[in-house]
Amino acid sequence: MSNECLTYTKVLTISSKKRFELIHITDEVIKAVRESGIKNGLVLVFVPHATAAVIANEYEHNIVQDYIEWVRRYVPQEGGWRHNMIDDNAHAHIASAIIGPSRTFPIVNGEVIRGTWQEIMVFELDGPRYRRKVVIQVVGCK
Numbered sequence: 001m002s003n004e005c006l007t008y009t010k011v012l013t014i015s016s017k018k019r020f021e022l023i024h025i026t027d028e029v030i031k032a033v034r035e036s037g038i039k040n041g042l043v044l045v046f047v048p049h050a051t052a053a054v055i056a057n058e059y060e061h062n063i064v065q066d067y068i069e070w071v072r073r074y075v076p077q078e079g080g081w082r083h084n085m086i087d088d089n090a091h092a093h094i095a096s097a098i099i100g101p102s103r104t105f106p107i108v109n110g111e112v113i114r115g116t117w118q119e120i121m122v123f124e125l126d127g128p129r130y131r132r133k134v135v136i137q138v139v140g141c142k
């Protein structure tokens with residue numbers, strides 16, 4: 001039995017079509033873990049962007065609209081934000097700061113451990129954007 005330990009990094013480029021959008025990437029994360037060959041470790045899913053976030057939750061039409069509604073309700077675009085004097089996306093920075101730019105998942109015996117209702121999504125908060133990067137870093141042992 002091999003016990004090689006390594007780090008495998010994959011960068012996805014995705015695009016968004018709306019101001020707010022949830023982009024489902026669970027399959028890409030599982031694929032990256034398979035490619036890495038790592039059987040036990042962690043996978044980090046990170047967006048190197050200040051106006052996007054990563055979540056792990058249910059990907060169902062109504063709840064997806066509710067995530068967006070939560071942002072609209074609690075971090076309104078027209079919030080009198082100071083940053084809007086130089087840009088028009090303070091709401092996106094604030095929501096990204098609160099929700100966070102990454103999530104980490106355990107890998108056990110080659111499987112990414114998730115709950116039944118935990119799909120992995122990039123939360124676009126300031127789209128549409130032609131190029132959004134998603135860094136998937138797998139760390140562990142074969």
Ligand code: ZN
Binds near residue numbers: 083087090
């Ligand atoms: Zn800005």
